Amino acid sequence: MNKSKLKWLVAGSILNNAGISFIWPLNTIYMHDHLGKSLAVAGFVLLIDSTTTLIGNFFGGRLFDRIGGYKTVLLGLFISIISLIGLVFNHGWPHYAVFLAILGLGTGILFTSINSLATRVSGYDHRYVFNAIYLGLNVGVAVGTSIAGFIADINISLIFIANLLLYIAFLMIVLLFYKDMGATPPQSESNGLSEARNSNEGKRLIHVFIICFVYFVVWIGYVQWQSTISAYLPKVNISIKQYSFLWTINALLIILGQPLISLMIKKLAHTYKIQIYVGVMLFVFSFMVLIFSQQYIGFMAAIVLLTLGEMFVFPAIPAMINAISPSNAKGSYQSFVSMSSTLGRALGPMLGGVIVEQLSYVHLYLAAIILMVISVFIFHYKFLKIKPENIESKRFRGDV
Incomplete structure (x- = not known):
């Protein structure tokens, strides 16, 4: 992947992390204050969310190596968007917990996929590339957390709609600019080199x-x-x-x-x-x-x-x-x-x-x-x- 694609990879990182940051600061508050659940129940739901994110991290990397980065990012986005559509229409209990766990799976795949795509960027020192991704992550977090507070003050239910729109924007960027970013997995190595690596x-x-x-x-x-x-x-x-x-x-x-x-x-x-x-x-x-x-x-x-x-x-x-x-x-x-x-x-x-x-x-x-x-x-x-x-x-x- 040539270096001209790096800006779109960073844009994806910004949107993904802005989307994540729309929800995570408000999870406990929403479950406790709006859904009437105890802090223990809220903590358990967040543990499940972390578990599905971990699963997404794991499979995101392996899918990247097997089917390529483009399809893996699309899969992560598809899962995330489906879960957010569910949250828009039903964010009561227990649907909130179920859709949040599914969202964790999707964002886990996306996070690993973006880092994996960064390994394919050529023309830069890779510390520069990963620093750019890291910068995009923090811009996304800063934007997401700051905007989420204003939206929540209007109506906390609007958080889910705004989050869905962010991921749809991310999907548009992926469809337009990611198709040749790791679209296929790398060629298999020769037997001799493979044995040496093994x-x-x-x-x-x-x-x-x-x-x-x-x-x-x-x-x-x-x-x-x-x-x-x-x-x-x-x-x-x-x-x-x-x-x-x-x-x-x-x-x-x-x-x-x-x-x-x-x-x-x-x-x-x-x-x-x-x-x-x-x-x-x-x-x-x-x-x-x-x-x-x-x-x-x-x-x-x-x-x-x-x-x-x-x-x-x-x-x-x-x-x-x-x-x-x-x-x-x-x-x-x-x-x-x-x-x-x-x-x-x-x-x-x-x-x-x-x-x-x-x-x-x-x-x-x-x-x-x-x-x-x-x-x-x-x-x-x-x-x-x-x-x-x-x-x-x-x-x-x-x-x-």
Whole structure:
């Protein structure tokens, strides 16, 4: 796929994530306040949604390798649109839970498919490509969450109609511009090359699982900001409006800080390994700041460090996985990336809640720090003796 198609891939990422962000912030509120369900029931529904998303991540990658990216994206869109049509006409109980689970399956397929299509873009360093996808993701999240609030104030039922329109727009872009994006799976390798690759498959998968373990741990820490930390802020007299502004800082830094991050990657973190080291350590510093934060300024400093950390780590992980994955299994390997982030988002709030209830917030922050240090130590130890050309790309080129 030539680089002229990258803009449409990013557009798809924006629309997909804007659509997801229309619903996820309101799920618990809608089920509890409008459908009259307990928080436990709402939590169980969200667990089912995460499970179907995980299934979608898994099959999205494998379908990409077998039937091609175009058909896989269409399948994900078809499932998502069908579920949203169902939600438009019936968003009562238990239909809401059923259609939400189906939507999770569709969006799970789409998320992996977009990352997998990014592996086919030529003409750019792949860190540039995945950084562009990551930027599109965050633009979509920022747009989706901000617009969803205004629509919900008018009538929360309009959320489902607006979401459906977003996915129809995504479908139009796919039909017009995606047909030659990974329309068919790659050619099979010769027997000799295939045998050589198979002999190293076990070692390669170990590398992939270690990289994804780092991603999983980072997401467990990251999602605390959306769950346990958000619940803690009112206890130190920080309002919901101030909490929302922290995410405004996050979005502005991601969008406006790209030139600075690109320069830092070029000068200081020009390999995948260094980029991941720097990003994870920024996450660690963020939680260190949280340990001592009782004033709003402390949480602002922590969110800045967290945002800088994600700007290093989140694009580097899928790009590094792409660098070590065989050409005929790009989708399957990218599915591991999607699944690790989905698992982190699903398990993080539960684990964080247990630690806070049994111990304290300080213990939660310490646990996050220890987990991240252990994950990066395992990552460093495992990749220490691997030749750079086998695991890393050339020096980073390009700015987003």
